[in-house]
Amino acid sequence: MKTDKRVKRISAARLPTVWGSFVVYCYKSMSDGLEHVAMVKGDIEDGKDVLVRVHSECLTGDIFKSARCDCGNQLELAMQKIEEAGRGVVVYLRGHEGRGIGLGYKLRAYNLQDDGLDTVQANVELGLPVDSRGYSVGAQILKDLGVRTMKLMTNNPAKCVGLKGFGIEITNRVPVLTPITKDNKRYLETKGAKMGHVYGAETEDEYSS
Template sequence: MKPQLENLVQTPIPTKHGEFILHYYSNTIDDKEHVALVKGDVADKENVPVRIHSECFTGDVLGSRRCDCGEQLDMAMQIIDKAGFGVLIYLRQEGRGIGLLKKLQAYNLQDQGMDTVDANIHLGHLADEREYGIAALMLENLNVKSIELITNNPKKIEELKKLGINVAGRIPVEAVAHEDNVGYLKTKAKKMAHMLFEPKKS
């Protein structure tokens, strides 16, 4: 049976980066509450700026400096606002897919000397367990023809292309490194092939 996705609610959300329309989706894949923030008219459009952002409670909500997630979320909304149209998909796959509990346990391992990749593996997980099938279905539902993906992650580009998404280009979203996350960013660049310049402390 083909996975089903349904756009149940659309409502305007005013933000510091202007007004977006929030689309709430239900699905038969993981039964989680995934959403899309849409600015402007994206239906039948090409080269639409798109950010596919995986939930990070500590970074997005608490402003944790261990990662660059909160900064990337804010920068992506700014990029979309400046373009005048675009989509920010917010996927509920905390901790690169391992969940909040395991992510917090991984933080403790990092404080003992492991990097973000080794900590996940030590806990019995892959370095990155995120999936993008639901994001592809959401873009299909929004009738987006091609995208400019706001990302530093080449794996995300490859996965979306495999899912049939026309990724026409990439928009970098590089936050400034600082004392609390510079090691994390270096690991993402060296072990996960993220397209980052050599991180330098601010």
């Protein structure tokens, strides 16, 4: 996985957004045919200390602004931070819906959550993995773009581990802190208590510079 070429760059174009102008790249996964996206801002040619967000697809949160999760808010904040920094990359990974269980099962998990289960318990009740996402495709996209060292925007230390070993060094983990609401409070608490996500003052870790 570290050496096999698993993605192919298909196309690229300038894309003006509400956060500013980016260049959008389309990559195709050679293993399953999924098309992924990289949004690039500014000059990253030196590949050093690039501000990066590797974002998992979340249709309900990213597109329909679901209040159940913080996914859409994190994506918007990442785009804003990169625009403010003047350079950076957002890699948008398809096929990660519901931490890899897919949209249909995700909606079934929603019903179980409404009955009192948390997100982890709901997946287990459905006989599904708690988190089946992989980040090798994201890492290969970043390598193709020339990223060698990066400041990774994430609250999930496991994502740092998942991206290591592909020839890219993580020099800093940048927290992506968004508002806690009555609708996403338990979701965020579960991510912290059961999945190791780090919020608030507990943001410093071994990736901090």
